[in-house]
Amino acid sequence: MKSFARNLLSTRLSLIVCASVLSASTMVLAQAGHLDRTFGANGIFTLSLANSQANAVALQSDGKIVVAGQLGNKSGLIRLSTNGSLDNTFGSGGVVVVNHFGGDINQVIVGMAIQSDGRIVAAATGVPQGGQVARFNTNGTLDTTFGSNGIATLSLNAALLALQTDGKIIVTGGQLGGAVMARLNTNGQPDTTFGTGGVAALADFGSSSIALQADGAGLFTVQSLWTQAREKLAVTTVVLSNRKYQILLGELANVGANPGRTALDMLDIGRPDIDWVGLARAFGVEAAKAENMEQFTDLLETANQRSGPFLIELMTA
Numbered sequence: 001m002k003s004f005a006r007n008l009l010s011t012r013l014s015l016i017v018c019a020s021v022l023s024a025s026t027m028v029l030a031q032a033g034h035l036d037r038t039f040g041a042n043g044i045f046t047l048s049l050a051n052s053q054a055n056a057v058a059l060q061s062d063g064k065i066v067v068a069g070q071l072g073n074k075s076g077l078i079r080l081s082t083n084g085s086l087d088n089t090f091g092s093g094g095v096v097v098v099n100h101f102g103g104d105i106n107q108v109i110v111g112m113a114i115q116s117d118g119r120i121v122a123a124a125t126g127v128p129q130g131g132q133v134a135r136f137n138t139n140g141t142l143d144t145t146f147g148s149n150g151i152a153t154l155s156l157n158a159a160l161l162a163l164q165t166d167g168k169i170i171v172t173g174g175q176l177g178g179a180v181m182a183r184l185n186t187n188g189q190p191d192t193t194f195g196t197g198g199v200a201a202l203a204d205f206g207s208s209s210i211a212l213q214a215d216g217a218g219l220f221t222v223q224s225l226w227t228q229a230r231e232k233l234a235v236t237t238v239v240l241s242n243r244k245y246q247i248l249l250g251e252l253a254n255v256g257a258n259p260g261r262t263a264l265d266m267l268d269i270g271r272p273d274i275d276w277v278g279l280a281r282a283f284g285v286e287a288a289k290a291e292n293m294e295q296f297t298d299l300l301e302t303a304n305q306r307s308g309p310f311l312i313e314l315m316t317a
Contacts, residue, residue, distance in 0.1 A: 040084030047071075047078060056112035056122070068112040068122050071097060075109045075124055077140065091140035098124070098134065107132070111161030111171070119143060123161035123171050131158035131173055133184060147188030155199060156180050172202065208234040208304070215241040215276065215313075216269055222279065228309035229284030236303040236310050237285075238296075242317035243270040276313040287311035 035043030055069035063082040069075070075098040079090035086094025098109070107126035114120055120136040131154035135146035142150035156173040163169060168191060169184040179202040183194040190198030213221070218239055228235050245267040252259055259267075280287035287310065290296035296314050303310035 038083065040080075043084075045080055045084045055109055058112055058114045058120075060114055060118065066112065066114065066120060068109040070108055071095065074098065075107055077109075077112075077120065077122065077136065079140070089139060096136065096140040098122075110158055113161055113163045113169075115163065115167065121161065121163065121169055123158040125158040125173065130154065131156045131171065131182075133158070133161070133169060133171060133188065135188065145187065147184075152184055152188040154182050156182055175199075178202070209236070211235055211237045213237060213239050214247075215239055215243060215274060216245045218276075219269075219274070222283070225280055225283035225285045225309070225311065232308045234307060234309070236300070236312065237280075238300075239276050239311065239313045240316050241274075241276060241313050242315075243273060244268050244317070276311065280311040285309045285311050287313065289313045289315065291315050 037043050039045070049072050051070065051072055053070045054067050056067070058066045060066065064087055065080040065082075066077060067080070068077045071078075077091070077096040077098065079087040079094055081087045088094055090096065107124050109122050109124045111123040112120065118138040120138075121133060122136070123131065123133050125131045133147065133152040133154065134150055135143040136150075137143050144150050146152065154171060154173070156171070156175045158171050159173040161169065161171050164183075167186040169186075169188075170181060171184070172179065172181045174180065180199050181195070181202055182199045183191040184198070185191050192198055194200060225237070227233070228237075248267050249264075252263075277287040277289050286306075286308075288299050288302075290299050290312055292315075296312060299310075299312045303312065
């Protein structure tokens with residue numbers, strides 16, 4: 001367990017920051033974080049359609065941008081040219097309305113990826129269909145060689161979609177009883193070499209889990225600690241506490257920005273420091289702080305012997 005804990009924390013952890021963009025707006029940044037005024041209208045593309053929302057975005061190899069989500073009361077895709085205008089070679093005027101997912105607001109695209117050949121794979125979930133995956137040709141038409149006439153129906157409610165390097169499709173989500181992962185072959189059929197019939201359990205009621213979280217991002221989901229306590233879930237939450245939004249500082253450095261003190265203060269979450277141990281206990285979860293790896297290893301062993309939730313604040317600054 002000690003070597004496992006050291007290897008776990010010695011591996012660099014990265015955060016993926018996801019944003020849901022309302023009103024189906026797409027924004028492009030130029031060098032040093034400034035809006036690229038040559039894109040769309042002064043750097044922003046807006047789809048003028050009520051009740052629209054972007055849930056996923058992907059960049060094609062040719063620089064075109066595909067956005068998936070809700071278009072009015074239906075699911076849909078749009079594709080933008082590199083200048084931020086609708087791509088008229090895609091669907092109808094750059095827009096594909098996805099009636100294949102049931103045609104109503106209850107079926108929403110939640111994930112999307114672009115294959116190496118340019119075809120677009122999208123996952124949706126909702127009622128009454130549950131989870132489904134569709135594949136679209138580069139012109140926006142449904143790829144009928146995939147699944148059943150372009151649609152693969154899953155035995156789970158989809159939440160995330162990703163492509164493997166070999167082209168197989170991974171979809172994670174939930175079934176009654178816990179979280180699961182499904183894998184599809186490139187033709188949209190279940191990969192029976194994976195799990196049981198193409199589906200593997202990630203966690204179920206009664207299993208133990210470890211959740212890694214950063215102190216900044218953790219503030220958006222801290223209420224989950226109360227759920228862990230109420231349901232007596234065997235979850236060990238490890239909060240990596242450096243008291244700053246380090247990933248955003250890294251992105252500023254990557255684009256050559258030189259932020260001033262005001263900007264840096266916006267990325268600092270100290271003064272006062274967040275007391276994660278006290279915060280967890282306020283939600284009914286036992287917690288402790290680790291100042292070094294030796295303490296963390298001991299606390300992780302303690303947490304693994306418990307039947308309920310436990311939080312470890314690991315100081316990384």
